[in-house]
Amino acid sequence: MKRLHVIVNIILIVVAFLLQSMLFDNFSFASVRPNLLLIITVMSGFMNGKKEGILVGFGCGLIWDLFYNDLLGFYALIFLIIGYINGRFHRLFFDQDVRLPLILVGLSDLSYGMIVCVTQFFLRGHFSFWTYLTKVMLPEVLYTVIIMLLVYPIMTTLNSRIRDFEQRSSGKFV
Amino acid sequence: MGRLRGIKLKSRHLLIIFIAVCIVLMGLSLLSSKTRGPLRYIAGYTVVPMQKGFNKLGGWASDFTQNFQTIKELRTENKKLQQQIDDLTVENGELALNQKELTRLEELFKLDQNYGDYPKVGARVIASNTSNWFNSFTIDKGKKDGIRVNMNVIAGSGLVGIVTEVGPNWSTVRSIIDDTSYVSGMMLTSGEKCMVQGNLKLAASGKMKFEDLPVTENEEGEEVKIEEGEQVVTSYISNKFLQGILIGYVSEIKTDESGLTRYGYLTPAADFSDLQDVLVITQTKAETMKSNNGKD
Structure with a gap:
Protein backbone atom coordinates (compact mmCIF):
# COMPACT_ATOMS: atom_id res chain seq x y z
CA MET A 1 0.00 0.00 0.00
CA LYS A 2 1.27 3.41 -0.94
CA ARG A 3 1.40 6.11 1.68
CA LEU A 4 -1.57 8.04 0.29
CA HIS A 5 -3.59 4.86 0.21
CA VAL A 6 -2.78 4.15 3.85
CA ILE A 7 -3.80 7.66 4.92
CA VAL A 8 -7.07 7.51 2.97
CA ASN A 9 -7.90 4.13 4.48
CA ILE A 10 -7.23 5.33 8.02
CA ILE A 11 -9.43 8.39 7.45
CA LEU A 12 -12.18 6.18 6.03
CA ILE A 13 -12.08 3.85 9.02
CA VAL A 14 -12.17 6.69 11.56
CA VAL A 15 -14.99 8.53 9.77
CA ALA A 16 -17.01 5.33 9.46
CA PHE A 17 -16.52 4.66 13.16
CA LEU A 18 -17.50 8.21 14.13
CA LEU A 19 -20.63 8.12 12.00
CA GLN A 20 -21.58 4.74 13.32
CA SER A 21 -21.11 5.67 16.94
CA MET A 22 -22.87 8.99 16.56
CA LEU A 23 -25.40 9.46 19.25
CA PHE A 24 -28.19 11.08 17.38
CA ASP A 25 -30.78 9.01 15.70
CA ASN A 26 -31.00 10.97 12.46
CA PHE A 27 -28.89 8.29 11.06
CA SER A 28 -30.39 5.12 12.43
CA PHE A 29 -33.57 3.66 11.09
CA ALA A 30 -35.96 1.61 13.22
CA SER A 31 -33.28 1.83 15.94
CA VAL A 32 -30.86 -0.16 13.80
CA ARG A 33 -27.61 1.27 12.51
CA PRO A 34 -25.98 0.31 9.23
CA ASN A 35 -22.66 -1.44 9.58
CA LEU A 36 -20.39 1.13 7.93
CA LEU A 37 -17.16 -0.48 9.10
CA LEU A 38 -18.24 -3.70 7.42
CA ILE A 39 -18.92 -1.85 4.18
CA ILE A 40 -15.41 -0.35 4.25
CA THR A 41 -13.89 -3.77 4.93
CA VAL A 42 -15.84 -5.54 2.19
CA MET A 43 -15.15 -2.79 -0.34
CA SER A 44 -11.41 -2.72 0.40
CA GLY A 45 -11.11 -6.46 -0.03
CA PHE A 46 -13.25 -6.50 -3.13
CA MET A 47 -11.64 -3.50 -4.86
CA ASN A 48 -8.02 -4.00 -3.91
CA GLY A 49 -7.55 -7.64 -3.06
CA LYS A 50 -7.03 -9.95 -0.14
CA LYS A 51 -4.12 -8.18 1.54
CA GLU A 52 -5.87 -4.86 1.78
CA GLY A 53 -9.02 -6.64 2.91
CA ILE A 54 -7.04 -8.14 5.78
CA LEU A 55 -5.36 -4.87 6.78
CA VAL A 56 -8.45 -2.67 6.57
CA GLY A 57 -10.59 -5.33 8.24
CA PHE A 58 -8.07 -5.52 11.06
CA GLY A 59 -8.16 -1.74 11.46
CA CYS A 60 -11.95 -1.58 11.47
CA GLY A 61 -12.26 -4.39 13.99
CA LEU A 62 -9.56 -2.98 16.24
CA ILE A 63 -11.11 0.48 16.59
CA TRP A 64 -14.39 -1.25 17.48
CA ASP A 65 -12.71 -3.52 20.01
CA LEU A 66 -10.90 -0.62 21.57
CA PHE A 67 -14.07 1.21 22.48
CA TYR A 68 -16.79 -1.34 22.94
CA ASN A 69 -15.39 -4.79 23.52
CA ASP A 70 -13.65 -6.32 26.50
CA LEU A 71 -11.88 -8.88 24.40
CA LEU A 72 -9.37 -6.93 22.33
CA GLY A 73 -8.88 -8.57 18.95
CA PHE A 74 -12.21 -10.34 18.71
CA TYR A 75 -13.90 -8.08 16.18
CA ALA A 76 -10.53 -7.47 14.54
CA LEU A 77 -10.39 -11.20 13.83
CA ILE A 78 -13.93 -11.37 12.44
CA PHE A 79 -13.43 -8.32 10.25
CA LEU A 80 -10.07 -9.36 8.86
CA ILE A 81 -11.42 -12.75 7.87
CA ILE A 82 -14.39 -11.04 6.20
CA GLY A 83 -11.94 -8.74 4.40
CA TYR A 84 -9.86 -11.70 3.27
CA ILE A 85 -12.84 -13.69 1.97
CA ASN A 86 -14.13 -10.67 0.06
CA GLY A 87 -10.62 -10.21 -1.33
CA ARG A 88 -10.98 -13.58 -3.00
CA PHE A 89 -13.65 -12.03 -5.22
CA HIS A 90 -11.26 -9.29 -6.34
CA ARG A 91 -10.86 -10.96 -9.76
CA LEU A 92 -14.54 -10.33 -10.43
CA PHE A 93 -14.32 -6.65 -9.55
CA PHE A 94 -15.74 -4.42 -12.23
CA ASP A 95 -16.58 -0.75 -11.51
CA GLN A 96 -19.95 -0.60 -13.16
CA ASP A 97 -21.42 -3.77 -11.71
CA VAL A 98 -22.96 -3.10 -8.32
CA ARG A 99 -24.85 -6.39 -7.92
CA LEU A 100 -22.01 -8.61 -6.78
CA PRO A 101 -20.70 -6.17 -4.11
CA LEU A 102 -24.25 -5.76 -2.81
CA ILE A 103 -24.60 -9.50 -2.45
CA LEU A 104 -21.17 -9.68 -0.85
CA VAL A 105 -22.00 -6.97 1.69
CA GLY A 106 -25.34 -8.61 2.45
CA LEU A 107 -23.82 -12.04 2.98
CA SER A 108 -20.90 -10.63 4.97
CA ASP A 109 -23.21 -8.71 7.28
CA LEU A 110 -25.41 -11.75 7.75
CA SER A 111 -22.49 -14.00 8.58
CA TYR A 112 -21.08 -11.34 10.88
CA GLY A 113 -24.47 -11.27 12.64
CA MET A 114 -24.50 -15.05 12.94
CA ILE A 115 -21.00 -15.11 14.43
CA VAL A 116 -21.90 -12.45 17.03
CA CYS A 117 -25.16 -14.25 17.74
CA VAL A 118 -23.49 -17.60 18.34
CA THR A 119 -20.40 -16.41 20.21
CA GLN A 120 -21.90 -13.64 22.32
CA PHE A 121 -25.47 -14.78 22.87
CA PHE A 122 -25.87 -18.54 22.42
CA LEU A 123 -22.79 -19.25 24.50
CA ARG A 124 -24.35 -17.29 27.37
CA GLY A 125 -27.56 -19.26 27.06
CA HIS A 126 -29.66 -16.62 25.35
CA PHE A 127 -31.45 -18.43 22.58
CA SER A 128 -34.02 -16.02 21.16
CA PHE A 129 -32.71 -16.67 17.67
CA TRP A 130 -35.87 -15.63 15.87
CA THR A 131 -35.95 -12.23 17.60
CA TYR A 132 -32.25 -11.70 16.95
CA LEU A 133 -32.77 -12.57 13.29
CA THR A 134 -35.81 -10.42 12.67
CA LYS A 135 -35.08 -7.52 15.01
CA VAL A 136 -31.33 -7.16 14.63
CA MET A 137 -29.71 -9.14 11.86
CA LEU A 138 -32.09 -8.75 8.93
CA PRO A 139 -32.84 -5.04 9.48
CA GLU A 140 -29.10 -4.41 9.77
CA VAL A 141 -28.40 -6.34 6.57
CA LEU A 142 -31.13 -4.48 4.71
CA TYR A 143 -30.03 -1.07 5.90
CA THR A 144 -26.36 -1.82 5.29
CA VAL A 145 -27.12 -2.94 1.73
CA ILE A 146 -29.09 0.27 1.08
CA ILE A 147 -26.26 2.42 2.41
CA MET A 148 -23.88 0.34 0.29
CA LEU A 149 -25.81 1.41 -2.82
CA LEU A 150 -25.05 5.04 -1.94
CA VAL A 151 -21.47 4.46 -0.86
CA TYR A 152 -20.42 2.20 -3.73
CA PRO A 153 -20.01 4.87 -6.46
CA ILE A 154 -18.16 7.16 -4.02
CA MET A 155 -15.78 4.40 -2.94
CA THR A 156 -15.02 3.20 -6.48
CA THR A 157 -14.41 6.75 -7.73
CA LEU A 158 -12.17 7.51 -4.77
CA ASN A 159 -10.29 4.28 -5.32
CA SER A 160 -9.65 4.85 -9.02
CA ARG A 161 -8.60 8.47 -8.37
CA ILE A 162 -6.04 7.30 -5.85
CA ARG A 163 -4.78 4.64 -8.25
CA ASP A 164 -4.44 7.18 -11.06
CA PHE A 165 -2.61 9.57 -8.79
CA GLU A 166 -0.26 6.88 -7.56
CA GLN A 167 0.48 5.68 -11.06
CA ARG A 168 1.19 9.19 -12.26
CA SER A 169 3.46 10.01 -9.36
CA SER A 170 5.35 6.71 -9.66
CA GLY A 171 5.63 7.29 -13.43
CA LYS A 172 7.58 10.47 -12.80
CA PHE A 173 10.44 8.62 -11.20
CA VAL A 174 10.81 6.01 -13.94
CA MET B 1 1.78 -3.11 -0.93
CA GLY B 2 3.01 -6.61 -0.38
CA ARG B 3 6.70 -5.82 -0.32
CA LEU B 4 7.95 -5.94 3.20
CA ARG B 5 11.65 -5.16 3.27
CA GLY B 6 12.06 -6.71 -0.14
CA ILE B 7 10.34 -9.98 0.75
CA LYS B 8 7.14 -10.58 -1.14
CA LEU B 9 4.51 -11.56 1.34
CA LYS B 10 1.71 -13.82 0.18
CA SER B 11 -1.78 -12.89 1.25
CA ARG B 12 -2.20 -16.25 2.93
CA HIS B 13 0.81 -15.55 5.11
CA LEU B 14 -0.47 -12.08 5.91
CA LEU B 15 -3.77 -13.66 6.94
CA ILE B 16 -2.05 -16.12 9.24
CA ILE B 17 0.13 -13.39 10.78
CA PHE B 18 -2.84 -11.15 11.51
CA ILE B 19 -4.96 -13.99 12.86
CA ALA B 20 -2.07 -14.78 15.17
CA VAL B 21 -1.89 -11.11 16.20
CA CYS B 22 -5.61 -11.13 17.03
CA ILE B 23 -5.33 -14.33 19.04
CA VAL B 24 -2.36 -12.96 20.97
CA LEU B 25 -4.28 -9.74 21.65
CA MET B 26 -7.28 -11.71 22.90
CA GLY B 27 -5.04 -13.83 25.09
CA LEU B 28 -3.32 -10.78 26.52
CA SER B 29 -6.55 -8.93 27.19
CA LEU B 30 -7.89 -12.00 28.97
CA LEU B 31 -4.80 -12.12 31.14
CA SER B 32 -4.57 -8.45 31.95
CA SER B 33 -6.72 -5.43 31.38
CA LYS B 34 -3.59 -3.34 30.99
CA THR B 35 -3.09 -4.55 27.41
CA ARG B 36 -5.40 -1.88 26.16
CA GLY B 37 -3.64 0.89 28.07
CA PRO B 38 -1.39 2.37 25.37
CA LEU B 39 -3.96 2.02 22.61
CA ARG B 40 -6.55 3.54 24.88
CA TYR B 41 -4.39 6.61 25.44
CA ILE B 42 -3.92 7.10 21.73
CA ALA B 43 -7.66 6.74 21.20
CA GLY B 44 -8.38 9.18 24.01
CA TYR B 45 -6.47 11.95 22.30
CA THR B 46 -7.40 11.24 18.69
CA VAL B 47 -10.78 9.64 18.25
CA VAL B 48 -12.57 10.97 21.33
CA PRO B 49 -12.19 14.70 20.51
CA MET B 50 -13.51 13.93 17.04
CA GLN B 51 -16.43 12.06 18.56
CA LYS B 52 -17.22 15.11 20.65
CA GLY B 53 -17.16 17.30 17.55
CA PHE B 54 -19.33 14.92 15.57
CA ASN B 55 -21.74 14.75 18.41
CA LYS B 56 -22.12 18.53 18.45
CA LEU B 57 -22.67 18.49 14.72
CA GLY B 58 -25.30 15.77 15.09
CA GLY B 59 -27.02 17.71 17.86
CA TRP B 60 -27.14 20.78 15.68
CA ALA B 61 -28.54 18.75 12.79
CA SER B 62 -31.23 17.19 14.92
CA ASP B 63 -32.21 20.61 16.30
CA PHE B 64 -32.45 21.84 12.75
CA THR B 65 -34.77 19.06 11.62
CA GLN B 66 -36.84 19.41 14.75
CA ASN B 67 -37.55 23.04 13.87
CA PHE B 68 -39.52 21.80 10.92
CA GLN B 69 -42.02 19.99 13.05
CA THR B 70 -45.42 21.11 11.91
CA ILE B 71 -47.75 23.18 14.06
CA LYS B 72 -50.18 20.29 13.99
CA GLU B 73 -47.74 18.04 15.76
CA LEU B 74 -47.13 20.72 18.35
CA ARG B 75 -50.85 21.13 18.92
CA THR B 76 -51.44 17.45 19.48
CA GLU B 77 -48.45 17.43 21.76
CA ASN B 78 -49.85 20.39 23.65
CA LYS B 79 -53.13 18.56 24.11
CA LYS B 80 -51.32 15.50 25.30
CA LEU B 81 -49.27 17.56 27.73
CA GLN B 82 -52.39 19.23 29.09
CA GLN B 83 -53.81 15.78 29.72
CA GLN B 84 -50.57 14.84 31.38
CA ILE B 85 -50.74 17.87 33.65
CA ASP B 86 -54.19 16.78 34.80
CA ASP B 87 -52.98 13.26 35.42
CA LEU B 88 -49.95 14.50 37.25
CA THR B 89 -51.99 16.77 39.49
CA VAL B 90 -54.02 13.77 40.59
CA GLU B 91 -50.90 11.70 40.94
CA ASN B 92 -49.23 14.44 42.93
CA GLY B 93 -52.03 14.31 45.45
CA GLU B 94 -51.59 10.61 45.83
CA LEU B 95 -47.87 10.97 46.12
CA ALA B 96 -48.18 13.48 48.90
CA LEU B 97 -50.12 10.83 50.78
CA ASN B 98 -47.54 8.23 49.98
CA GLN B 99 -44.72 10.46 51.11
CA LYS B 100 -45.43 9.81 54.76
CA GLU B 101 -45.45 6.09 54.23
CA LEU B 102 -42.31 6.31 52.15
CA THR B 103 -40.40 8.09 54.90
CA ARG B 104 -41.32 5.32 57.27
CA LEU B 105 -40.35 2.62 54.79
CA GLU B 106 -37.08 4.31 54.01
CA GLU B 107 -36.19 4.22 57.63
CA LEU B 108 -37.28 0.65 57.71
CA PHE B 109 -34.96 -0.34 54.91
CA LYS B 110 -32.22 2.04 55.95
CA LEU B 111 -32.55 3.82 52.67
CA ASP B 112 -31.90 7.09 54.45
CA GLN B 113 -28.63 7.13 52.61
CA ASN B 114 -30.48 8.47 49.61
CA TYR B 115 -28.49 8.92 46.50
CA GLY B 116 -28.84 12.64 46.93
Missing part, protein backbone atom coordinates in the same frame (compact mmCIF):
# COMPACT_ATOMS: atom_id res chain seq x y z
CA ASP B 117 -26.01 12.22 49.41
CA TYR B 118 -23.61 10.50 47.06
CA PRO B 119 -21.01 12.72 45.42
CA LYS B 120 -21.88 12.99 41.77
CA VAL B 121 -20.36 14.41 38.64
CA GLY B 122 -22.28 15.28 35.49
CA ALA B 123 -21.17 13.90 32.14
CA ARG B 124 -22.29 14.15 28.58
CA VAL B 125 -22.90 11.12 26.40
CA ILE B 126 -20.74 11.53 23.31
CA ALA B 127 -21.12 8.25 21.44
CA SER B 128 -23.05 5.05 21.60
CA ASN B 129 -22.05 1.50 20.87
CA THR B 130 -21.52 0.97 17.18
CA SER B 131 -23.19 -2.42 17.03
CA ASN B 132 -26.85 -3.21 17.15
CA TRP B 133 -26.23 -6.05 19.57
CA PHE B 134 -25.06 -4.29 22.68
CA ASN B 135 -26.07 -1.32 24.69
CA SER B 136 -23.20 0.74 25.95
CA PHE B 137 -22.05 4.30 25.43
CA THR B 138 -19.12 6.66 25.86
CA ILE B 139 -19.16 9.68 28.15
CA ASP B 140 -16.87 12.70 28.05
CA LYS B 141 -15.37 12.31 31.51
CA GLY B 142 -12.49 10.04 32.37
CA LYS B 143 -9.66 9.36 34.77
CA LYS B 144 -8.77 13.05 34.87
CA ASP B 145 -12.21 13.86 36.23
CA GLY B 146 -11.95 11.19 38.88
CA ILE B 147 -14.00 8.54 37.11
CA ARG B 148 -13.05 4.97 37.88
CA VAL B 149 -14.26 1.54 36.85
CA ASN B 150 -17.43 0.24 38.62
CA MET B 151 -18.83 3.65 39.35
CA ASN B 152 -22.62 3.77 39.05
CA VAL B 153 -24.23 5.98 36.45
CA ILE B 154 -27.70 7.46 36.87
CA ALA B 155 -29.90 9.72 34.81
CA GLY B 156 -32.96 11.51 36.08
CA SER B 157 -34.15 9.33 38.90
CA GLY B 158 -33.03 5.94 37.74
CA LEU B 159 -30.02 3.73 37.36
CA VAL B 160 -28.50 3.77 33.88
CA GLY B 161 -25.44 1.59 34.10
CA ILE B 162 -21.94 1.07 35.33
CA VAL B 163 -18.56 2.33 34.18
CA THR B 164 -16.70 -0.56 32.60
CA GLU B 165 -13.68 1.19 31.17
CA VAL B 166 -11.89 4.44 31.79
CA GLY B 167 -9.64 6.41 29.47
CA PRO B 168 -7.88 9.68 30.26
CA ASN B 169 -10.81 11.84 29.10
CA TRP B 170 -13.54 9.34 28.33
CA SER B 171 -15.17 6.28 29.81
CA THR B 172 -17.41 3.53 28.60
CA VAL B 173 -20.65 2.80 30.41
CA ARG B 174 -22.52 -0.47 30.06
CA SER B 175 -26.20 0.23 30.44
CA ILE B 176 -28.44 -1.99 32.54
CA ILE B 177 -30.55 -2.90 29.50
CA ASP B 178 -27.51 -4.46 27.82
CA ASP B 179 -27.88 -8.18 27.25
CA THR B 180 -24.86 -8.94 29.44
CA SER B 181 -25.97 -6.82 32.38
CA TYR B 182 -27.09 -8.26 35.69
CA VAL B 183 -28.10 -6.15 38.66
CA SER B 184 -29.10 -7.45 42.04
CA GLY B 185 -32.40 -5.75 42.80
CA MET B 186 -34.88 -5.57 45.60
CA MET B 187 -38.60 -4.85 45.87
CA LEU B 188 -38.87 -1.59 47.78
CA THR B 189 -41.84 -2.41 49.97
CA SER B 190 -41.28 -6.10 50.69
CA GLY B 191 -37.49 -6.13 50.58
CA GLU B 192 -37.43 -9.32 48.56
CA LYS B 193 -34.38 -9.71 46.37
CA CYS B 194 -34.34 -10.53 42.70
CA MET B 195 -31.98 -10.50 39.76
CA VAL B 196 -32.62 -7.80 37.17
CA GLN B 197 -31.15 -8.57 33.81
CA GLY B 198 -30.98 -6.75 30.51
CA ASN B 199 -32.28 -8.57 27.50
CA LEU B 200 -31.80 -7.70 23.85
CA LYS B 201 -35.22 -9.08 23.01
CA LEU B 202 -36.94 -6.89 25.59
CA ALA B 203 -34.75 -3.82 25.12
CA ALA B 204 -36.59 -3.03 21.90
CA SER B 205 -39.83 -2.68 23.81
CA GLY B 206 -38.11 -0.75 26.61
CA LYS B 207 -38.47 -3.48 29.21
CA MET B 208 -36.19 -5.54 31.41
CA LYS B 209 -36.59 -8.91 33.02
CA PHE B 210 -36.29 -9.83 36.67
CA GLU B 211 -35.90 -13.35 38.00
CA ASP B 212 -35.36 -15.36 41.14
CA LEU B 213 -37.85 -13.43 43.21
CA PRO B 214 -38.80 -15.84 45.99
CA VAL B 215 -42.46 -16.64 46.61
CA THR B 216 -42.80 -15.58 50.22
CA GLU B 217 -45.69 -16.12 52.57
CA ASN B 218 -46.88 -13.94 55.38
CA GLU B 219 -47.90 -15.19 58.82
CA GLU B 220 -51.32 -16.32 57.61
CA GLY B 221 -49.72 -18.44 54.93
CA GLU B 222 -50.80 -16.19 52.12
CA GLU B 223 -48.53 -15.31 49.31
CA VAL B 224 -47.10 -11.80 49.56
CA LYS B 225 -48.40 -10.05 46.49
CA ILE B 226 -46.29 -7.70 44.47
CA GLU B 227 -48.34 -5.03 42.76
CA GLU B 228 -47.67 -3.67 39.34
CA GLY B 229 -45.88 -0.36 39.64
CA GLU B 230 -43.87 -1.56 42.61
CA GLN B 231 -40.46 0.08 42.71
CA VAL B 232 -37.40 -2.05 42.24
CA VAL B 233 -34.19 -0.66 43.69
CA THR B 234 -30.63 -1.94 43.82
CA SER B 235 -30.18 -4.30 46.73
CA TYR B 236 -27.67 -4.20 49.56
CA ILE B 237 -26.08 -7.49 48.54
CA SER B 238 -24.81 -6.18 45.20
CA ASN B 239 -21.07 -5.71 45.24
CA LYS B 240 -20.98 -3.23 42.40
CA PHE B 241 -24.14 -1.20 42.67
CA LEU B 242 -24.76 1.18 45.53
CA GLN B 243 -27.79 0.39 47.61
CA GLY B 244 -31.19 1.92 47.00
CA ILE B 245 -30.89 3.32 43.51
CA LEU B 246 -34.16 3.10 41.62
CA ILE B 247 -33.99 0.63 38.74
CA GLY B 248 -37.57 0.68 37.55
CA TYR B 249 -41.18 -0.24 38.10
CA VAL B 250 -42.70 -3.71 37.94
CA SER B 251 -44.97 -4.02 34.93
CA GLU B 252 -45.78 -7.71 34.97
CA ILE B 253 -45.20 -10.53 37.41
CA LYS B 254 -45.59 -14.29 37.08
CA THR B 255 -44.83 -17.37 39.13
CA ASP B 256 -42.62 -19.88 37.36
CA GLU B 257 -43.36 -23.55 36.86
CA SER B 258 -41.62 -24.70 40.01
CA GLY B 259 -43.87 -22.40 42.06
CA LEU B 260 -40.88 -21.39 44.17
CA THR B 261 -39.75 -18.26 42.45
CA ARG B 262 -41.38 -15.48 40.53
CA TYR B 263 -40.22 -13.63 37.50
CA GLY B 264 -41.54 -10.73 35.52
CA TYR B 265 -40.82 -7.59 33.65
CA LEU B 266 -40.04 -4.07 34.70
CA THR B 267 -39.89 -0.71 33.02
CA PRO B 268 -36.61 1.06 33.74
CA ALA B 269 -36.92 4.46 35.43
CA ALA B 270 -34.28 6.05 33.21
CA ASP B 271 -35.21 6.90 29.66
CA PHE B 272 -32.75 5.00 27.49
CA SER B 273 -34.09 6.21 24.19
CA ASP B 274 -32.87 9.72 24.81
CA LEU B 275 -29.76 9.69 26.96
CA GLN B 276 -27.70 12.84 26.66
CA ASP B 277 -26.64 13.85 30.12
CA VAL B 278 -25.91 11.44 32.91
CA LEU B 279 -24.62 11.64 36.47
CA VAL B 280 -21.74 9.49 37.62
CA ILE B 281 -21.67 8.68 41.31
CA THR B 282 -18.03 9.11 42.19
CA GLN B 283 -18.06 6.57 44.95
CA THR B 284 -17.94 2.87 44.31
CA LYS B 285 -19.63 0.22 46.38
CA ALA B 286 -16.25 -1.16 47.39
CA GLU B 287 -15.24 2.20 48.85
CA THR B 288 -18.55 2.57 50.67
CA MET B 289 -18.13 -0.83 52.27
CA LYS B 290 -14.55 -0.06 53.22
CA SER B 291 -15.44 3.23 54.89
CA ASN B 292 -18.35 1.60 56.71
CA ASN B 293 -16.06 -1.10 58.03
CA GLY B 294 -13.60 1.56 59.13
CA LYS B 295 -16.27 3.18 61.30
CA ASP B 296 -17.16 0.00 63.15
